[in-house]
Amino acid sequence: MKRTNLALRSALSRRAFLGTTAGATLVAAAPVKLLAADPIKTAGIYTVPVEQQWVSRIHKAAVTAQDRGDISYTYSENVSNTDYTRVMREYAEQGHKLIIGEVFGAEQEAREVAAEYPDIAFLMGSSFKEDAGLPNFAVFDNYIQDASYLSGIIAGAMTNSANIGMVGGFPIPEVNRLMHAFMAGAHEMNPDIKFQVSFIGSWFDPPKAKETAFAMIENGADVLYAERFGVSDAAQEKGILAIGNVIDTQGDYPETVVASAIWHFEPTLDAAIAQVQAGSFAAADYGTYSFMKEGGSSLAPLGTFEGKVPQEALDLVNTRTEEIKSGAFSVEINDEEPKSS
Known part of the structure; x- marks a missing residue:
C-alpha cells in the first residue's frame, strides 16, 4: 500500500508534538469506521517479556477480555524497536482489527505503519499525544x-x-x-x-x-x-x-x-474495545483511564x-x-x- 506522508516525518520533538495537541484528551477527530468482529481479533506487540511489570498489566487485561469473549488475543514479546514495524505489518496483514503495544522507541515509524492500515485500530503506549491526521491511532500511558x-x-x-x-x-x-x-x-x-x-x-x-x-x-x-x-x-x-x-x-x-x-489497564483496554465494537474508534488520548478515579x-x-x-x-x-x-x-x-x- 502507498505510505501516507505524515506531518510526523518532520523533526519530532516532544514539546513541539505536545504543543500541537495540547488539551486534547479523548477528543475524537473524524472517527474511523471499523468493522469489529465478535470477538475482535487482537494482537499485542511488546518489546520486553510479558512478565515485565508494565507490559504484564496490558497482557493481563487482554487475557481478561479474551476470557469474557470480547477479543481473540495473540501476542509477540521481546520485539526489538528496529523490528517493531515489521511485526505491526504482519499482524495487520493477518486481519487483526485491534493492535496494542508500546512504541516509545519507534514513535514515528509506528505511526507511519498505522497510516497504511486505516481500517485497523492501533492503541499504543506513547510519550506523545494523538494526531488528528491519523484517526486510527490512539495513545495511552500509565498515569498512576x-x-x-x-x-x-x-x-x-x-x-x-x-x-x-x-x-x-x-x-x-x-x-x-x-x-x-x-x-x-x-x-x-x-x-x-x-x-x-x-x-x-x-x-x-x-x-x-x-x-x-x-x-x-x-x-x-x-x-x-x-x-x-x-x-x-x-x-x-x-x-x-x-x-x-x-x-x-x-x-x-x-x-x-x-x-x-x-496499574489496572482494564479500563483503558475496555474503552478501546467498546469503541471498536461500535465502529467509532478514533484518535484519542486514553491516558486518563489510568487515573485512580477511573x-x-x-x-x-x-x-x-x-x-x-x-x-x-x-x-x-x-x-x-x-x-x-x-x-x-x-x-x-x-x-x-x-x-x-
Whole structure:
C-alpha cells in the first residue's frame, strides 16, 4: 500500500508534538469506521517479556477480555524497536482489527505503519499525544501518579534514616511522573527526606538494577523505590524495605515490599474495545483511564505489613484516597527528570 506522508516525518520533538495537541484528551477527530468482529481479533506487540511489570498489566487485561469473549488475543514479546514495524505489518496483514503495544522507541515509524492500515485500530503506549491526521491511532500511558503518591506517604512513614533510594529504567515521562508523585507523598510525611535517584538505561536488567540499589543502601538508604525488577532483591538481601511499582510483588518479598502502586489497564483496554465494537474508534488520548478515579490505579493491600505502618500515615492515605476519587485533591503530574536531593 502507498505510505501516507505524515506531518510526523518532520523533526519530532516532544514539546513541539505536545504543543500541537495540547488539551486534547479523548477528543475524537473524524472517527474511523471499523468493522469489529465478535470477538475482535487482537494482537499485542511488546518489546520486553510479558512478565515485565508494565507490559504484564496490558497482557493481563487482554487475557481478561479474551476470557469474557470480547477479543481473540495473540501476542509477540521481546520485539526489538528496529523490528517493531515489521511485526505491526504482519499482524495487520493477518486481519487483526485491534493492535496494542508500546512504541516509545519507534514513535514515528509506528505511526507511519498505522497510516497504511486505516481500517485497523492501533492503541499504543506513547510519550506523545494523538494526531488528528491519523484517526486510527490512539495513545495511552500509565498515569498512576495517584497511587504512587499514596505509596510515597507510606515510604515516608517507614524510613528511619530519611534516606530513600529510587531506581528507574529511563528518565522519560512515564517514569518521571511516578517518581515525582512518590517523592511528594514521602515529603508530606517528612519534608526532610532525601532521595538518591538513578536510572539504569534499561527496561529489563535486574542484575544492573540490583547493583544500583546496593550502592544506594551503602549510601544510607533504608527504603527503596523499586521501579525496576532487581531492586527488591537488593532490599531483601540487605534487610531493608521496598515500595513496588505497577504490580504487587509482596508475595515474592513478604518481609520487604511494604506497599505498591498498582496499574489496572482494564479500563483503558475496555474503552478501546467498546469503541471498536461500535465502529467509532478514533484518535484519542486514553491516558486518563489510568487515573485512580477511573479505576486505573490503586494502592495494593498492606498484607504482611498490616499493623506495621504508623496509623498517622494510614489516616493520611485514607483521606487522600477519598479526596483523589472525589476530585478534591489532585496529584501533580510532573514529567521532568527527577534529581537526587
